[in-house]
Amino acid sequence: MVRIGIIGAGSWAKKVHAPAFHAAGAKIIGVYSRTPARANALAQAYGARAYSAYEALLEDVDAVTIATPDDTHAPYATQAAARGVHVFVEKPLGRNAAEAQALLEAVRKAGVIGMTALTARGDPAAAHAHALLASGALGTLYYLRGVFHGAYLGDPTTPTPWRAQAQIAGPGGVVGDLGPHLFDLARHLTGLEFREVLARTQVCLERTPPATNPDAAAILARMDGLDALLSLSRVHVGEPQRLELELQGSAGALKLRLGPEGGALWRAERPGTYARLEPPIPPTQGWGRPQFLTLARRFLEGIRQGTPPQPSLEDGLAAQRVVDAVVRSAERHAWRAV
Ligand SMILES: NC(=O)c1ccc[n+]([C@@H]2O[C@H](COP(=O)([O-])OP(=O)(O)OC[C@H]3O[C@@H](n4cnc5c(N)ncnc54)[C@H](OP(=O)(O)O)[C@@H]3O)[C@@H](O)[C@H]2O)c1
Numbered sequence: 195m196v197r198i199g200i201i202g203a204g205s206w207a208k209k210v211h212a213p214a215f216h217a218a219g220a221k222i223i224g225v226y227s228r229t230p231a232r233a234n235a236l237a238q239a240y241g242a243r244a245y246s247a248y249e250a251l252l253e254d255v256d257a258v259t260i261a262t263p264d265d266t267h268a269p270y271a272t273q274a275a276a277r278g279v280h281v282f283v284e285k286p287l288g289r290n291a292a293e294a295q296a297l298l299e300a301v302r303k304a305g306v307i308g309m310t311a312l313t314a315r316g317d318p319a320a321a322h323a324h325a326l327l328a329s330g331a332l333g334t335l336y337y338l339r340g341v342f343h344g345a346y347l348g349d350p351t352t353p354t355p356w357r358a359q360a361q362i363a364g365p366g367g368v369v370g371d372l373g374p375h376l377f378d379l380a381r382h383l384t385g386l387e388f389r390e391v392l393a394r395t396q397v398c399l400e401r402t403p404p405a406t407n408p409d410a411a412a413i414l415a416r417m418d419g420l421d422a423l424l425s426l427s428r429v430h431v432g433e434p435q436r437l438e439l440e441l442q443g444s445a446g447a448l449k450l451r452l453g454p455e456g457g458a459l460w461r462a463e464r465p466g467t468y469a470r471l472e473p474p475i476p477p478t479q480g481w482g483r484p485q486f487l488t489l490a491r492r493f494l495e496g497i498r499q500g501t502p503p504q505p506s507l508e509d510g511l512a513a514q515r516v517v518d519a520v521v522r523s524a525e526r527h528a529w530r531a532v
Contacts, residue, residue: 195221196280196494199245199255201270202262203227203236206284206482211261214486216240218494226251227262252277257307257497259490260284264370265362268293275304282493284311285374286517287510289364294514298507307496309489309503310510312378314437316485316492317478319457320379322471323450326461327383332443333464338380338422340439342372343430347409350399357428358405366517367407368428369395372437373520374513376424378505379439379450381512386417388516388532395524398429413520435481454481 198220200212207227216222222240226248227233233244245251248270252258257280260270268288271281281301287294287310301308314320326332347358356362357371364370381387392415395408409429415422436453449460449468457478460468478484489505496503515532523530 195219196257196497197221197223197255199223199251199258200225200236200242201227201248201258201260203229203232204261207261208236210482210486211259212236212240214483214490215259217487218490220257220490220494223255224251248273252279255279257282257493263356263362264364265289268297271297271308272300275300275306275308278304278306280307280493280497282309282311282490283507283510285510285513286364286366286370287507287514289362289370291511291514291518294507294511298511301507307493307500307502308507309493309496310374310505310507310513311486311489312375312505312509312513313481313485313489314375314379314452315382315505316488317452317457319450319452319459319478320383323448323459324383326448327441328385331445331461332441332448333445335384335420335441335443338384338417338420338439338441339424340376340380340422340437341425342376342437343425343427343433344372344435345429345431346435347399347405347428348431350401354401354403354405358401358407358409360406363407364517365407365521367395367397367405368409368426369393369411369520370407370514370517371428372426373411373517374510375437376426376439377513377516378509379437380417380422380424381509382505383439383441383450384417384420386420387512388422388519389416389418390529390531391415391516391519391523392529393520393523394527395520408524411520411524415516452481456480
């Protein structure tokens with residue numbers, strides 16, 4: 195049984211990481227987090243121990259799952275890898291691609307297993323879309339449209355969270371927070387790489403203290419032979435959080451939607467209108483725990499087999515490079531290479 199440590203005791207560690215790894219069959223040994231009382235409460239729920247020193251936890255585990263703010267992902271993962279501990283790391287891998295690259299190199303050097311927590315990859319509707327695309331169901335791809343909209347920072351009267359602070363969450367803001375899911379899914383479904391981007395970003399809401407990274411982004415992207423138009427927002431009120439990706443091709447179209455209301459997939463012939471598909475595996479309810487159960491199983495299996503699972507740290511780095519290019523493009527109002 196893989197012995198695992200949970201790093202962070204916030205909402206995602208509690209709601210998703212700990213229950214998913216527990217259900218996947220890992221033994222939760224301990225929790226390390228900033229506030230001891232929260233680490234204690236989470237540890238107790240799994241009969242585990244709260245550690246006051248990260249190094250001490252690393253001595254007792256085979257793997258860690260890192261669910262802390264973004265500035266700490268690379269340092270905690272690098273430290274773990276150096277101790278021979280496998281790492282399951284939240285997106286974004288770092289505040290920028292340099293941090294993500296350093297993390298990846300540390301993991302390669304140590305020869306441990308690494309994986310990026312790109313939630314959408316654990317969804318059966320996304321897997322079904324991937325299989326259809328791989329079979330050539332859409333013919334020649336024409337273009338991709340994608341949105342990832344949420345309202346988790348949509349209330350300006352709430353305290354400015356770490357996600358809105360560039361020092362902690364990086365200069366990308368919503369681009370680093372939601373972007374990796376969308377960029378990775380676009381790469382995964384099409385098998386194509388992002389080459390260049392033209393982007394505008396904005397801080398929409400007036401907060402106290404002010405946000406130092408953007409709330410929303412509009413992105414035009416060039417993938418290999420495919421144009422993509424993407425929209426990201428963390429202040430998008432009016433409907434439940436939603437990741438939606440649509441691909442149009444010579445033989446038809448696919449539309450994938452993931453979010454708290456569950457995963458769904460539609461297909462249209464050319465010419466034709468969308469009909470909902472039933473994936474071979476029942477659709478998920480919600481965003482987080484069901485997809486993470488699949489990801490956690492893959493990570494544990496990767497450790498047992500000694501083979502890197504998907505989505506890999508390389509996938510996390512590729513997504514991070516798109517984030518960086520969007521930030522550079524928005525700063526300069528110009529196309530930037532990824
Ligand atoms: N894959 C996904 O779909 C998805 C969805 C949501 C979040 N996430 C990612 O999950 C991560 C955590 O997000 P969250 O929403 O859970 O944030 P959160 O609720 O703020 O929780 C962060 C946790 O990390 C702890 N922490 C802060 N700084 C630390 C440090 N230097 N060392 C150790 N622990 C520290 C916090 O301690 P305190 O208790 O003292 O605050 C808190 O327990 C983020 O990277 C986020 O991007 C991913």
